[in-house]
Amino acid sequence: MLFLKEIMPYIFSYLDRKQANELFSFISSNNHFFLNLVMAASKCMADQAHNIEYSTIVTAIARNGTEVGIRISGLGDQWFTDKAPIPEGLYFPGYSSKDANPDIGDSTITETVGLGGAAMAASPSIVKFVGGTIKDIQEMTNRFRRITITQNKYYIIPFAEFEGTPTGIDIRKIMQSGLTPKANTGIAHKTPGIGQIGAGIVTLPIKPFKEALMSYARTYKI
Template sequence: MDINAANQKAVEKVLNAQPVLVDIGIAGEVIPGMTKKTILHAGPPITWQKMSGPMRGAVMGALIYEGLAGDIKEAEELAASGEITFDPCHHHNAVGPMAGIVSASMPVFIVQNKAEGNYAYCTLNEGLGKVLRYGAYGPEVIQRLKWMEKVLAPALKEALEIVGEINLKNLIAQAIQMGDECHNRNKAGTSLFMREIAPGLVQTKNSPETIAEIFKFISGNDHFFLNLSMPACKCTMDAAHGIENSTMVTAMARNGTEFGIRVSGLGDRWFTGPASVVDGLYFPGYSSKDANPDIGDSVISETAGIGGFAMAAAPAIVKFVGGTAKDAINYTLSMYEITIAENNAFGIPVLEFRGTPTGIDIRKVVETGILPAINTGIAHKKPGVGQVGAGLVKPPVNCFEDALVAFAEMMENK
């Protein structure tokens, strides 16, 4: 099979994917390879010694949440002891926003790609500000995580059993036509999910007060849908991985220290470069001096052709990440130059319902010099602080150059 045919096969797997929310479970019970002392993280592989501040903060918070440490000092010592197994979410069919920390007791969404049968997993979204995924670990962070484990997740699981499986591809398609790009703007997606789950929630065994509390939590968190769109994109892209001779990118991810990509035809190898500092808008009292370099698995959105690739559908995003409405359109238009196909399921109204640019080709990135457009949140560089802003970032070009060199060497050796 030649390269173009291989890429066509890979991108068709993406276009034909049918990600569906099928259940909610506990990470240690459903994610392959999880143990009580396993901590999954965002991005390519990294050791404790090389972790950035927000990732360290999130790890320490997770160890306290799990009861493996009593305080931050104990958590730091345990994390550095070698007793904890650190591994990328991507190695376990999972994804996590920002620090991406997943520990054994955390509830996770279970999403299945009905077209291929493969699964993906993601934690539930905590909201913005001082939250674990941004490296915060105070008592209010742990208390919120416990409420999500003991109250929110069981109620949503029961509600899902009542309403039945939820087609996430349909929700993403609708959200894009309602002004979301499903990475940093999820207002429509969250609202659509609320419409789907609400009839089930009111029929659960929970008290009216608990149901009201759940509605208030989700409606007050416009990013709730992010943790559904991410595993939808993950199981979509995993289906396209491992196709011989394909130069299509199937994963992009950042751990706060390095940015990494994986390519369909190059196995599970990571090609990495230094993570960049995000260019964006900061919360009052913060500036780029406070920012940690780019972090998180949420760039699986752009990998699958939404997020920054669909910014033309979400001009209001610029109020959160910076730039102008025209910039948002131009970002999307430039992404057609480095992709293999257009996803007609995700039509962009302002572009006459043209499908989102889908399937990044490392050859086109290197040839054109155009890098994937990514919009993202910004974490404080110190552990324990949390989110300080949001903006736009580009990956290091050497990831794509190194992958293309490796691909050429592989082809020569065949």
């Protein structure tokens, strides 16, 4: 709604009233509209951290419904992949985990910059959408604190004494702790054309992070 508030004066200035009303109705009726802009902004930020020599920071995470893949800043354009897991969460009436496709989507780019799963503790109400409890989302953010290198000075969590969200996923910390990132995600039906059937949490497999660290050791002869 804050985004809508900012852009509406321009919309009504450049479009006729009918078009402006239709656009306002479309954006205001879709709570996930802003995610499109967040993903693009997150990608721009993550790319600025990519291709830094010796860096072990994760700069991309993506899932295509079959595989999940990651990229590491200091390893160029290499992708490290594994089978995409099936999320756990809440399903729309009439659907269950038997109908779910392995995880798919681009939104995990947000976890690389301190948003998404890393910021779950900032949004207690999301448990009504993805399942779980307030304690679960607090633990999810704390999980990220164990596998990241810093706090984000722009994304703060009032419920955590205004600490910044954990930012900068480090493959070394993942392998040291044995913890992988968790992400909030939509759940798609395994049959094409049906679309979203729920929402939940997906835990990324450790294999891509392990292979990335091994490749890092070979690349830098460590």
